[in-house]
Amino acid sequence: MAEHDHDHDHQHGSELSETQLRVRALETVLTExxxxxxxxxxAIIEAYETKVGPHNGARVVAKAWSDPAFxxxxxxxxxxxxxxxxxxxxxxDHLVAVENTPALHNMIVCTLxxxxxxxxxxxxxxxxxxxxxxxxxxxxxRGVLADFGVSLPKDTEIRVWDSxxxxxxxxxxxxxxxxxxxxxxxxxxxxxxxxxxxxxxAKRPEEVA
Amino acid sequence: MDGxxxxxxxxxxxxxxxxxxxxxxxxxxxxxxxxxxxxxxxAGAWQIDMSRFAQERLPPQVYITASxxxxxxxxxxxxxxERGYADAEELAAGHALRxxxxxxxxxxxxxxxxxxxxxxxxxxxxxxxxxxxxDRVRTKNIHPPTHTRLPRYARGRLGVVQLxxxxxxxxxxxxxxxxxxxxxxxxxxxxxxxxxxAEADPTLKVSIDAFEPYLDxx
Numbered sequence: 001m002a003e004h005d006h007d008h009d010h011q012h013g014s015e016l017s018e019t020q021l022r023v024r025a026l027e028t029v030l031t032e033x034x035x036x037x038x039x040x041x042x043a044i045i046e047a048y049e050t051k052v053g054p055h056n057g058a059r060v061v062a063k064a065w066s067d068p069a070f071x072x073x074x075x076x077x078x079x080x081x082x083x084x085x086x087x088x089x090x091x092x093d094h095l096v097a098v099e100n101t102p103a104l105h106n107m108i109v110c111t112l113x114x115x116x117x118x119x120x121x122x123x124x125x126x127x128x129x130x131x132x133x134x135x136x137x138x139x140x141x142r143g144v145l146a147d148f149g150v151s152l153p154k155d156t157e158i159r160v161w162d163s164x165x166x167x168x169x170x171x172x173x174x175x176x177x178x179x180x181x182x183x184x185x186x187x188x189x190x191x192x193x194x195x196x197x198x199x200x201x202a203k204r205p206e207e208v209a
Numbered sequence: 210m211d212g213x214x215x216x217x218x219x220x221x222x223x224x225x226x227x228x229x230x231x232x233x234x235x236x237x238x239x240x241x242x243x244x245x246x247x248x249x250x251x252a253g254a255w256q257i258d259m260s261r262f263a264q265e266r267l268p269p270q271v272y273i274t275a276s277x278x279x280x281x282x283x284x285x286x287x288x289x290x291e292r293g294y295a296d297a298e299e300l301a302a303g304h305a306l307r308x309x310x311x312x313x314x315x316x317x318x319x320x321x322x323x324x325x326x327x328x329x330x331x332x333x334x335x336x337x338x339x340x341x342x343x344d345r346v347r348t349k350n351i352h353p354p355t356h357t358r359l360p361r362y363a364r365g366r367l368g369v370v371q372l373x374x375x376x377x378x379x380x381x382x383x384x385x386x387x388x389x390x391x392x393x394x395x396x397x398x399x400x401x402x403x404x405x406x407a408e409a410d411p412t413l414k415v416s417i418d419a420f421e422p423y424l425d426x427x
Contacts, residue, residue, distance in 0.1 A: 023238040023282055025303030027245060029295050032305035035252060035312060041244035043321040048243070049233045052325075092327030094374065111217030111360050113261055114277065119327065123243075126235075127227045129277045135219040138362065138415050139405055147225040157412050162217065164358045165394050165418035166257075166330040167374055194227075 053122035057170060058191035060085065060120060061202075062184040064097075065175040075099060078170060082120060092119065092168070099172040100198070104157045107144075107198030108169045109137035115163035117170050121193055128197065138162055148199045171198040178205045210354050211361060213269035214261075218362040218405070239278040246281055251324040252312040255288045258384040262356035263287040332391035334376040339421055340395055344370045347427040348397070348419065356384035359423045363415075366403050367427055371416065372396035379420055393421040 016024075030036045060082055064071040073081040078097040095117060098106040110116065111134050116124040127133055136144050141158045145151065152158070161169045173195040179187060189208045194200030216222075234240045249255065263284035264272065272280065289295040292310075299306045316324040340346060350365035351357065358380045374394040382390040401413030 019279060019282070020236070020238050021303075023241055025300060026282065026286065027241055028303050029299050029305055030245060030249070030289075033295065033309040035254070035294065035309065035315070036245060036248040037315060037317045039318050040248060040316045040321055040324065041241060043318050044244040044247055044325060045234075045240035047321065047325060048240070053233075093329040093331055094327075096372070109217075111362075112214055112358060113264070123233050125228065125231050126277070127225050130225065131216055131219075131222040131273065132225045135216040135222050136225070138217045140410070141413065142410060144225055148227065155412065157414065158410065159398075160413070160415045161396075162360065162363075162415060162417045164360060165374070165380070165420070166327075166377060167394070167396070167418050199225075199227075 048123055052118065054120075054191075054193035054196065055188070056122070057117070057120035057193070057196045058188040059184070060097075060170070061172055061191045061196065062187035064172055065179075065187055066182075066184050071172075074172070092166075094165075094167045095120070095170060096167055097170045097172050098159075098161065100174045102156070102174070104159060105152055105198065106169075106171045107137060107141050107158065107160045108163065108171060109134060109160060110163040111135070111138055112162075112164060115166075115168065117168035119168075120170055121196060125193070145199065148194065150200060171196050173200075173202040176202050176204050210265055210356065211352055212265045213272045214265045215361050217360045242278045242282045242285070246285060247324055248316040249285065249288075251316040251320075252314055254294055254312055255292060256383055258356055258380040259288060259386075260284050261380075262384040263291075265356060330377045332376050332378050332389050334393070335391055338373055338376075338393045340370045340373070340393070340424065340426075342370050342373065345427040346370055346395075346397055346419075346424040348423055349425060351423070353381065355381065357381050357423075359419065360417060362404055363397075363399065363417050363419075366399050368397040368399040368403070368416075370395045371398050374418065377420070379422070381420070381422070395419050395421070395424070397424070 031038055064074050070081060074097045078095040079093050082095060100106055114124055114129040116128060138160050141160050163169060176190055190203040192200050192203060195202045264280050267283055275283065286300055290297055294310050346368055348359060348364050348366050376391045377394045378389040379392040382388055396416050397419045398414055398416045401409040401415060404415060
């Protein structure tokens with residue numbers, strides 16, 4: 001399948017890509033052997049399409065912005081703090097939250113594969129899994145940020161966390177100014193997926209008006 | 210292994226190109242691959258580092274041109290065949306031709322939640338931790354031909370222990386069926402200039418999560 005990089009479904013007609021045929025064959029073999037239940041596959045896919053996503057992480061961030069005790073718990077033991085919120089895909093044992101400040105900007109990468117905190121952010125976007133991001137984030141993070149249209153002050157420390165083990169990282173972005181008194185629900189709308197990876201910042205209030 | 214997968218610091222791949230409003234999957238088969246991987250993991254057919262190692266052993270030209278889920282599918286085929294769950298003839302035929310190899314359990318619709326929960330990688334410590342936060346360490350200059358989670362750009366480098374994550378299963382042995390071999394895990398921080406030389410961004414610090422066998426005192 002690699003020689004023909006048909007990475008897209010042929011939505012119309014009967015033409016099936018080499019990859020589609022190969023994956024179909026794989027599923028048929030595994031099903032006939034009794035290893036897998038196609039209905040369980042359907043349920044997993046549905047969960048990732050509808051339930052597990054960055055809205056889970058946004059809720060965590062908004063709560064940390066609003067509730068100093070939760071923020072403290074999150075930074076001390078993110079697995080424990082997030083588990084208490086009860087997400088669909090329960091968080092594992094190894095989540096670490098890292099906090100952005102005016103002096104420090106955190107960015108998450110996995111140079112060796114594509115490790116990502118699925119439980120709080122859902123499936124990783126293609127760019128996160130791509131060679132340009134995996135190669136450059138640890139060497140030229142300001143260049144990567146520029147690709148996202150983000151520019152930080154020259155003296156801000158940039159801290160890149162390479163996810164080389166089973167530890168997973170969630171960035172706690174800075175709370176935007178002008179949001180005093182906002183509810184957690186309203187704050188969560190400011191929290192983008194990229195702000196929790198560290199390739200973006202939380203939205204300003206006027207961006208969600 | 211010093212493979213194409215170990216990309217940190219390589220030049221020439223170009224800009225990062227975010228896709229606006231990216232869907233969870235770009236084709237239906239991608240979801241099938243992801244879910245099959247979850248199901249086989251739940252069944253105990255192999256562990257995650259065995260999947261990673263199977264991807265790393267793909268020919269570099271295949272690794273670099275295949276999409277993420279294509280790599281998963283190729284690695285899954287390799288693990289199925291190498292571990293005796295299916296053979297190449299069956300995969301080519303698209304049908305089971307031989308009896309199944311027993312698995313410890315099966316992911317069914319009533320246990321999907323469990324199938325989506327990450328397992329714990331904590332293991333019983335075999336010895337006290339050798340390092341504590343603030344300790345200076347130097348990563349080893351190792352080049353095992355098999356799976357390791359010490360990236361090339363961080364080998365032989367001076368860093369400081371920041372976090373101690375407890376004792377974890379050791380990917381380097383898990384991936385080659387040599388067991389959990391539990392090891393202490395640390396976040397080790399490096400100055401950008403230590404990794405990339407004097408011309409590096411002076412505001413940059415990079416950390417890796419390093420297993421104790423990767424580290425020497427410094």
